[in-house]
Amino acid sequence: MQSDNSSAGPRLRIAVTGATGYIGTRLIRLAHKHHHHIIAISRRKPRSCDVDWIPWDMSSEMAVLPQGTDAVVHLAAQITQSTQTDNEQEIRSAKMLTTEAQRVGAKVIFVSSQTARQNAPTTYGRTKWHIEQHVLANDGWVVRPGLVYGASAKGLFGRLIDIVGRMPILPAFIPVPYVQPIHVDDLAEGLLRIIECRDSSRRIFSLAAPQPVPFTDVLLEIARSRIRRYRMFLPIPSRPFMNLVKILDAWRLHQWGTERLQSLFALQKMETRSDLDHLGLVLRPMSSGMHISGDAHTRNILQEGRALLAYVLRVPPERAVVCRYVRLIKQLRDGRAVGLPTMMLRYPTLLSLIGASAWHDETRKADFAWRMDAATLLGEATPTGSDRFLGLGRSCSLFTRIQTIVNAVACELMWRSLGVVMLPLVRKMLACDRSRP
Numbered sequence: 001m002q003s004d005n006s007s008a009g010p011r012l013r014i015a016v017t018g019a020t021g022y023i024g025t026r027l028i029r030l031a032h033k034h035h036h037h038i039i040a041i042s043r044r045k046p047r048s049c050d051v052d053w054i055p056w057d058m059s060s061e062m063a064v065l066p067q068g069t070d071a072v073v074h075l076a077a078q079i080t081q082s083t084q085t086d087n088e089q090e091i092r093s094a095k096m097l098t099t100e101a102q103r104v105g106a107k108v109i110f111v112s113s114q115t116a117r118q119n120a121p122t123t124y125g126r127t128k129w130h131i132e133q134h135v136l137a138n139d140g141w142v143v144r145p146g147l148v149y150g151a152s153a154k155g156l157f158g159r160l161i162d163i164v165g166r167m168p169i170l171p172a173f174i175p176v177p178y179v180q181p182i183h184v185d186d187l188a189e190g191l192l193r194i195i196e197c198r199d200s201s202r203r204i205f206s207l208a209a210p211q212p213v214p215f216t217d218v219l220l221e222i223a224r225s226r227i228r229r230y231r232m233f234l235p236i237p238s239r240p241f242m243n244l245v246k247i248l249d250a251w252r253l254h255q256w257g258t259e260r261l262q263s264l265f266a267l268q269k270m271e272t273r274s275d276l277d278h279l280g281l282v283l284r285p286m287s288s289g290m291h292i293s294g295d296a297h298t299r300n301i302l303q304e305g306r307a308l309l310a311y312v313l314r315v316p317p318e319r320a321v322v323c324r325y326v327r328l329i330k331q332l333r334d335g336r337a338v339g340l341p342t343m344m345l346r347y348p349t350l351l352s353l354i355g356a357s358a359w360h361d362e363t364r365k366a367d368f369a370w371r372m373d374a375a376t377l378l379g380e381a382t383p384t385g386s387d388r389f390l391g392l393g394r395s396c397s398l399f400t401r402i403q404t405i406v407n408a409v410a411c412e413l414m415w416r417s418l419g420v421v422m423l424p425l426v427r428k429m430l431a432c433d434r435s436r437p
Contacts (some may be wrong), residue, residue, distance in 0.1 A: 012069050012194060015039040015106065017056070017097065020046050022154035027188040028075065031398065034192060036336065039069065042076070058089055062096035071107040071195045072134075087126035094131040098138050108140035109194055114180065114208065114270055115263040116144060121267075122259045128279060135205055144270060145187050146208025147178035147218065150289045157184075158259070163354060164222045171241065172233040177215045179263050180208035180272065183289035186281065193279045202278065206270040209283055215264065218286070225290040238265055300325045300337035303345045308375035311348040313384050315325040321382050328374055338368050341429035352415035358426045 014031055018373035019040035028038050028051060038051040041063055044265045045053045056063040059074060065072065074097055077090060094110065101108045114127035132142045149157045164170065190207045223231040245261055276283065288296040299350055329335065344350045359365035370423030379385040419426070 010357065011035055011037060012070040013039065015041055015054075015065055015069050015072045016075060017041045017073070018077065019051070021075055022152070022157070023184055023187060024073075026151060026184050027075075027191055030185070030188045030192055035347055039066065042198045045216050050222045058093040058249055062093070062100050065100050065104045065106065065142050067100070067104055069104050069106040070111060072101045073191060074110045074196070082187050084379060089124055090127055091130050091134070095134055097384045098135060098140060101140075101365040102130070105226065107195065108138070109143060109191060110135040111143050111145065111191070114144055114146050114206075114214065116269070116391075120266070120398075121262045124259050125263060125266075132204075138273065143191060143194065144204065144205045144206045146182045146272075148184050148187055148212055149218070149247055149286070149295060151183050151292065160219065161226060165227050165229070166418055167231075169232050169234050170216070170219050171236045171436060172216045173238045173265075175240065176236065177238070177267060178212035178269070179215050179218060179222045179264070179267060180210075180212050180270055181218060181286050182208045182296065183284050183286075184291075190220075190276075190279055190281050193281065197279070198237065205275045205279070207275060207281070208270055208272050209286070210271075210273045210276070215287070221286055225287060225296070228294070248338045253283075262427075266411065268278055297336055298326065301329050301335075303372070304337045304340055305329070305343045305375065306350040307340065307351065308372060309379055310375050311351045312372075312379040313382070313388060315384060317379070318382065318384075321378055324378055325375060328378070333367070333371075338364065338371055339430070341406070341426075343429065353422050353426050354430075355416070355423070358419075358423060360427065360431060360432060400434075 014036050016024050016027060016038065019028055019038075019042040024040075024042070025046070028040065028046065028048065030037055031049060032048075038047075040046045040051045041054045041056045043055065043057050052066075054063045056067075057077075073437055074094060074434075076093070112115065112128045112132050113125065115122065115124060115125035117131055118129050120126045120129060135142055147157075152158070153161045177398075186211060187207055190205070194205060212295060220231070223229050242261055242265070246405075251336075284295060288294075291299060293299075302322060305322045306317060309321060309325065329337075340351075343356075354368070355363065359368070379388075
């Protein structure tokens with residue numbers, strides 16, 4: 001969602017713990033685009049050969065940071081359901097990392113959690129809070145992200161995809177828990193801006209959507225945009241369900257985990273607007289970011305091209321010609337779909353209802369006409385199109401030709417008449433689809 005300003009600012013040496021994890025891989029990828037030097041600190045060597053690798057495990061002694069390191073992003077963590085010993089080790093590791101960063105004069109950014117607070121109902125939340133206090137006391141920075149989603153199916157997001165894929169009926173908890181999502185690439189952009197920022201007036205950044213959304217909306221969007229399957233929801237009281245999970249926890253038969261559910265039900269709203277504005281960070285809509293590519297623009301153009309070509313050819317178009325349409329739109333237009341109604345994308349024949357008076361503005365009207373002409377030219381260049389428009393290789397009687405002309409005129413009159421009757425509805429449909437992200 002952010003513009004590429006890779007040439008802005010000096011090249012920095014950035015160390016990243018948990019470099020092979022969900023957020024770490026995306027942060028390293030973005031930092032490379034900005035031409036920063038990356039030092040990966042992790043158990044496994046990253047696949048990218050353009051980073052320096054320092055092997056480190058949280059159970060071992062702290063790795064030695066090279067001199068000249070400008071910033072350390074601490075992403076490494078124990079698994080969410082961890083023992084008391086693991087949590088104590090996580091705190092000790094964070095303290096060792098802070099000490100080592102101070103030795104080389106590096107800026108420390110600790111990626112915490114929305115669940116972090118002193119009286120958190122889970123050990124996970126309390127552990128994050130204790131680490132936050134130590135980092136802040138040593139002039140570090142803390143980032144509290146919301147529900148991180150998007151890109152590859154890793155972390156909690158990967159678990160949610162797995163659950164939605166396996167369960168045809170999903171729980172709709174009562175009372176409804178709310179979450180504040182943020183795309184993993186938007187979070188990586190925010191982290192990089194904090195690293196590059198010279199202003200030290202803020203020490204804690206809350207990065208997530210300003211307006212919380214129901215957790216069921218997240219599950220529904222995963223089903224609709226990511227795995228593309230229909231899912232039903234069953235209302236379930238949260239307290240009895242939590243008790244059931246505790247029982248299953250003892251038998252090791254569940255997929256969620258008590259700590260994750262407790263954190264979900266106890267989430268408190270974060271005020272994120274001022275932090276987002278401070279960083280100049282604009283978050284992508286969840287409906288767009290849920291796609292594996294990070295946005296829905298390409299998919300929208302594919303749907304548009306498939307509909308326009310099907311309308312022109314009167315048969316489903318071949319994949320190759322649809323791909324040519326997508327490349328054409330990306331090269332010669334703005335790379336975005338014009339915003340046709342969903343019903344017309346599904347049933348291309350309904351495009352006959354769109355007349356010149358259906359559009360609210362001349363710019364969009366001209367854009368649609370250009371795309372229709374482009375689809376017609378592309379369709380004519382296909383074997384199906386040459387057969388439809390030129391009738392090469394076909395022989396027919398005079399009566400058949402006259403009948404074809406009469407049918408074409410009758411259909412045109414019918415659609416024009418229907419278009420006049422349906423004009424208010426068509427205008428409303430076009431306006432509604434234009435307002436969607």
